[in-house]
Amino acid sequence: xxxxxxxxxxxxxxxxxxxxxxxxxxxxxxxxxxxxxxxxxxxxxxxxxxxxxxxxxxxxxxxxxxxxxxxxxxxxxxxxxxxxxxxxxxxxxxxxxxxxxxxxxxxxxxxxxxxxxxxxxxxxxxxxxxxxxxxxxxxxxxxxxxxxxxxxxxxxxxxxxxxxxxxxxxxxxxxxxxxxxxxxxxxxxxxxxxxxxxxxxxxxxxxxxxxxxxxxxxxxxxxxxxxxxxxxxxxxxxxxxxxxxxxxxxxxxxxxxxxxx
Amino acid sequence: xxxxxxxxxxxxxxxxxxxxxxxxxxxxxxxxxxxxxxxxxxxxxxxxxxxxxxxxxxxxxxxxxxxxxxxxxxxxxxxxxxxxxxxxxxxxxxxxxxxxxxx
Amino acid sequence: xxxxxxxxxxxxxxxxxxxxxxxxxxxxxxxxxxxxxxxxxxxxxxxxxxxxxxxxxxxxxxxxxxxxxxxxxxxxxxxxxxxxxxxxxxxxxxxxxxxxxxxxxxxxxxxxxxxxxxxxxxxxxxxxxxxxxxxxxxxxxxxxxxxxxxxxxxxxxxxxxxxxxxxxxxxxxxxxxxxxxxxxxxxxxxxxxxxxxxxxxxxxxxxxxxxxxxxxxxxxxxxxxxxxxxxxxxxxxxxxxxxxxxxxxxxxxxxxxxxxxxxxxxxxxxxxxxxxxxxxxxxxxxxxxxxxxxxxxxxxxxxxxxxxx
Numbered sequence: 196x197x198x199x200x201x202x203x204x205x206x207x208x209x210x211x212x213x214x215x216x217x218x219x220x221x222x223x224x225x226x227x228x229x230x231x232x233x234x235x236x237x238x239x240x241x242x243x244x245x246x247x248x249x250x251x252x253x254x255x256x257x258x259x260x261x262x263x264x265x266x267x268x269x270x271x272x273x274x275x276x277x278x279x280x281x282x283x284x285x286x287x288x289x290x291x292x293x294x295x296x297x298x299x300x301x302x303x304x305x306x307x308x309x310x311x312x313x314x315x316x317x318x319x320x321x322x323x324x325x326x327x328x329x330x331x332x333x334x335x336x337x338x339x340x341x342x343x344x345x346x347x348x349x350x351x352x353x354x355x356x357x358x359x360x361x362x363x364x365x366x367x368x369x370x371x372x373x374x375x376x377x378x379x380x381x382x383x384x385x386x387x388x389x390x391x392x393x394x395x396x397x398x399x400x401x402x403x404x405x406x407x408x409x410x411x412x413x414x415x416x417x418x419x420x421x422x423x424x425x426x427x428x429x430x431x432x433x434x435x436x437x438x439x440x441x442x443x444x445x446x447x448x449x450x451x452x453x454x455x456x
Numbered sequence: 457x458x459x460x461x462x463x464x465x466x467x468x469x470x471x472x473x474x475x476x477x478x479x480x481x482x483x484x485x486x487x488x489x490x491x492x493x494x495x496x497x498x499x500x501x502x503x504x505x506x507x508x509x510x511x512x513x514x515x516x517x518x519x520x521x522x523x524x525x526x527x528x529x530x531x532x533x534x535x536x537x538x539x540x541x542x543x544x545x546x547x548x549x550x551x552x553x554x555x556x557x558x559x
Numbered sequence: 560x561x562x563x564x565x566x567x568x569x570x571x572x573x574x575x576x577x578x579x580x581x582x583x584x585x586x587x588x589x590x591x592x593x594x595x596x597x598x599x600x601x602x603x604x605x606x607x608x609x610x611x612x613x614x615x616x617x618x619x620x621x622x623x624x625x626x627x628x629x630x631x632x633x634x635x636x637x638x639x640x641x642x643x644x645x646x647x648x649x650x651x652x653x654x655x656x657x658x659x660x661x662x663x664x665x666x667x668x669x670x671x672x673x674x675x676x677x678x679x680x681x682x683x684x685x686x687x688x689x690x691x692x693x694x695x696x697x698x699x700x701x702x703x704x705x706x707x708x709x710x711x712x713x714x715x716x717x718x719x720x721x722x723x724x725x726x727x728x729x730x731x732x733x734x735x736x737x738x739x740x741x742x743x744x745x746x747x748x749x750x751x752x753x754x755x756x757x758x759x760x761x762x763x764x765x766x767x768x769x770x771x772x773x774x775x776x777x778x779x780x781x782x783x784x785x786x787x788x789x790x791x792x793x794x795x796x797x798x799x800x801x802x803x804x805x806x807x808x809x810x811x812x813x814x815x816x817x818x819x820x821x822x823x824x825x826x827x828x829x830x831x832x833x834x835x836x837x838x839x840x841x842x843x844x845x846x847x848x849x850x851x852x853x854x855x856x857x858x859x860x861x862x863x864x865x866x867x868x
Contacts, residue, residue, distance in 0.1 A: 505635065
């Protein structure tokens with residue numbers, strides 16, 4: 196093993212140890228000094244996770260979160276030199292982590308928080324204005340074939356839990372009171388979207404979610420709307436389009452050339 | 457049964473959406489059927505820096521092992537305030553879990 | 560080895576483009592305030608890795624701030640002191656960032672942060688001997704060639720030393736400068752922290768570096784700890800105002816090096832912007848004093864080392 200491999204191994208190991216060959220001017224135990232590095236690596240990474248997952252941390256408490264984060268870090272140290280998206284696998288880790296099993300919705304809340312970070316840093320794209328979309332109405336017959344491109348920050352999260360309501364309750368000043376009104380067992384779908392410079396998290400209806408994921412997959416406007424209606428009788432196409440247009444989520448809307456006459 | 461939407465109904469919906477989207481904020485939000493949580497995230501920090509953690513040099517030496525009963529931490533945050541009628545996430549359930557872990 | 564000296568690239572950006580003024584690290588907490596108050600400050604510095612994202616507020620604000628202020632890009636993840644080869648993708652991302660923002664200065668650390676696939680997120684120490692010297696020089700050459708930009712190498716704050724070292728840190732750094740043509744980022748807080756931690760004289764440390772190579776200075780606050788023998792162990796926390804001992808050492812450096820772009824670094828417990836601005840202005844006052852002293856006593860290098868380790 197190389198020197199740095201030994202050093203790196205000792206930094207991340209569960210049990211403290213000190214690599215050979217380290218010295219201190221006064222002959223004191225270099226292990227005490229090495230612990231500064233060991234601590235700094237782990238604590239800085241725990242802090243990075245706490246920054247990304249504030250609600251996840253609040254749900255289980257700081258002590259539990261940090262202890263869990265430490266285990267996550269030992270099993271999943273960063274592979275990228277940029278930490279912005281570090282911990283994108285924390286939700287999967289939580290699902291396989293027995294001590295967190297009592298909080299059944301924790302993994303999905305973590306997923307939502309990571310989507311929020313992704314949306315924050317996602318690529319920029321100029322949204323279409325209502326005035327730019329309006330001319331498409333002139334070719335009504337071809338409208339069902341239109342391909343709608345969505346903003347790079349947009350993501351949909353399906354959860355068996357009230358993931359949006361749980362998250363939103365933690366944005367209020369009286370979390371306890373807000374949480375009392377939430378039934379965590381109600382399934383919700385989250386829409387994550389950066390509007391201007393702010394990431395917004397919305398709860399959307401099942402039909403809207405099917406419609407938007409259809410568009411994400413490149414399905415034509417008409418077909419995506421039909422799928423949404425099939426999945427949800429209450430699907431409100433006008434309201435869903437209004438939400439997307441207003442949020443600047445539609446960046447392209449093109450009627451394929453072959454469809455125009 | 458496969459539901460179909462006519463081109464005319466798509467156009468109608470899009471036209472309505474454009475009208476709503478062009479309207480003033482309050483009116484538009486009211487008309488939108490979506491339940492929208494107005495939760496704007498706070499600005500994120502940059503996570504890469506070149507600092508060392510201050511005054512925490514001992515933390516790196518604390519042992520962590522959750523094999524068997526050595527892991528004693530239980531969630532003690534706001535999850536204890538969450539109502540759940542069917543799944544084991546309520547306050548009482550956490551206490552029970554804690555007892556199981558300790559036993 | 561001599562091949563190194565001949566491989567100094569023609570640089571596109573001049574590393575001495577930053578003004579000899581005070582600057583502060585740009586924090587997202589301060590984006591809007593900087594744009595709305597347009598503070599009188601010499602330059603801003605960013606950590607490169609934080610801006611290796613596709614879009615969003617970080618680029619939005621940095622683009623606008625960069626239009627008004629000189630910019631220093633400071634890398635924290637290249638792992639120049641690493642045994643592993645430099646990460647080509649990371650270097651490409653750095654090149655894109657430099658291309659986009661055209662910074663007046665690019666700097667990185669004499670340290671390692673990655674091993675194999677794993678990024679450890681700390682500036683880790685390396686022994687100083689012939690093999691590590693060759694490796695560091697090779698990496699600095701690669702960086703300068705890829706970025707087409709002369710880089711500044713920052714002296715580290717360290718907590719341990721290596722039995723395998725055969726050279727002093729300053730000797731090692733001076734040799735890297737000689738072989739690669741890179742410049743130095745003199746982190747005065749790191750000098751102080753390392754010299755206390757290893758019981759050396761911080762003024763002698765500064766005297767041992769090639770003075771003409773220094774292109775920028777960093778100042779920051781440290782935290783106090785003790786080692787296993789109860790002796791002082793200072794931690795490079797960036798979480799406190801610049802300590803008086805570090806201001807004193809900065810003055811010593813200014814007397815020898817003249818005014819230099821000087822950054823106030825703060826990464827922990829970030830205060831309000833005016834607090835950081837005041838520290839940057841304090842650095843500028845000391846620069847003016849140093850110039851005035853040099854004019855009054857042309858014998859130069861007049862301050863004695865009042866800084867004990």
